[in-house]
Amino acid sequence: MTKEKLYGKTLNELISVSKHLGLPAFTARQIADWLYKKEISSIDEMTNLSKKARELMAAEYEFGLTAPESAAESSDGTKKYLYKVLNNRYIETAYIPDNERATICVSSQSGCRMGCIFCMTGKQGFQGNLSANEILNQFRSLPEFSSLTNMVYMGMGEPLDNTAEVLKSLEILTSTWGYGWSPTRITVSTVGLLSPVREFLEKSRCHLAVSLHSPFDEERRQLMPVQKTNTIAEVLDIIRNFDFNSQRRVSFEYILFEGLNDTPRHIKELARILNGIKCRINIIRFHKIPGSEFSSPDDAATLKFKEALNAKGILTTIRASRGVDIQAACGLLSTLNQNRQNS
Numbered sequence: 001m002t003k004e005k006l007y008g009k010t011l012n013e014l015i016s017v018s019k020h021l022g023l024p025a026f027t028a029r030q031i032a033d034w035l036y037k038k039e040i041s042s043i044d045e046m047t048n049l050s051k052k053a054r055e056l057m058a059a060e061y062e063f064g065l066t067a068p069e070s071a072a073e074s075s076d077g078t079k080k081y082l083y084k085v086l087n088n089r090y091i092e093t094a095y096i097p098d099n100e101r102a103t104i105c106v107s108s109q110s111g112c113r114m115g116c117i118f119c120m121t122g123k124q125g126f127q128g129n130l131s132a133n134e135i136l137n138q139f140r141s142l143p144e145f146s147s148l149t150n151m152v153y154m155g156m157g158e159p160l161d162n163t164a165e166v167l168k169s170l171e172i173l174t175s176t177w178g179y180g181w182s183p184t185r186i187t188v189s190t191v192g193l194l195s196p197v198r199e200f201l202e203k204s205r206c207h208l209a210v211s212l213h214s215p216f217d218e219e220r221r222q223l224m225p226v227q228k229t230n231t232i233a234e235v236l237d238i239i240r241n242f243d244f245n246s247q248r249r250v251s252f253e254y255i256l257f258e259g260l261n262d263t264p265r266h267i268k269e270l271a272r273i274l275n276g277i278k279c280r281i282n283i284i285r286f287h288k289i290p291g292s293e294f295s296s297p298d299d300a301a302t303l304k305f306k307e308a309l310n311a312k313g314i315l316t317t318i319r320a321s322r323g324v325d326i327q328a329a330c331g332l333l334s335t336l337n338q339n340r341q342n343s
């Protein structure tokens with residue numbers, strides 16, 4: 001019999017578990033403490049619960065942690081881990097140390113149905129949503145777990161195509177009964193699905209990052225099919241009309257493709273559409289994937305693009321490329337691994 005996993009359950013869900021097992025209501029908080037505040041990995045180690053309670057629980061539930069199956073380490077210190085999830089598929093998790101910061105980049109789905117043409121995960125198609133357990137397991141089972149300072153939902157999948165489980169994982173990360181992290185340490189990145197963006201803004205206080213990649217409708221549609229039904233203009237309207245507190249950040253991700261979205265015309269249009277929104281643009285270099293014609297401009301041209309945006313009053317940064325020697329493009333490592341398994 002497959003047992004249900006406790007790890008990844010919210011306090012309310014743990015209250016239901018306690019009720020179901022006939023245990024006192026306060027047991028739920030004790031279980032949450034063991035799950036999220038102590039570094040144990042089995043029900044048997046929950047020593048302030050009676051032996052009887054632990055036995056009852058272990059008959060139906062398991063703790064629910066799964067170690068990564070393999071790791072690749074870059075010469076710059078970045079590591080990519082592969083975790084096995086639904087139907088024997090693999091998802092990627094990146095660990096990115098940077099001086100005082102140590103960021104984990106988690107996946108939220110196995111594959112993705114958004115079909116962005118520059119993305120290897122998009123080429124895998126969609127295999128399924130990850131549960132809150134599978135999202136948070138990437139964090140808790142990371143060998144560098146105790147050094148982590150930040151978390152980004154920028155791995156495989158579209159987080160807001162799996163809003164319920166992503167919101168559950170954010171609740172566990174930021175609640176006092178959970179990990180108690182400040183929401184300002186967490187960023188969720190999305191292509192901009194309209195209702196889920198609204199829901200995310202209302203139900204969480206974490207930072208929002210929107211994949212923009214072109215300010216022009218037709219061009220964005222070519223790169224990101226989502227633009228057909230969820231236009232960037234509509235996403236910007238939601239952002240403009242939302243009351244952000246001073247701590248909460250909105251950023252726009254912009255992969256710079258040489259000769260495609262890197263012209264003065266793009267700079268002018270970006271300044272126009274982002275007018276009145278307090279935000280920043282993160283320029284990202286394109287990481288090559290097989291069969292793609294795209295490439296990024298050289299460093300000098302990238303810097304020029306950034307400075308031109310800064311001159312227009314948009315705070316713009318260039319994201320350092322990390323892990324280029326370990327298949328940096330999202331979805332590439334898991335695809336190679338899957339192909340190996342299938343051959």
Ligand code: SF4
Nearest residue numbers: 112114116119122157
């Ligand atoms: S870029 Fe993100 S949303 Fe687009 S296909 Fe890849 S994983 Fe999905």
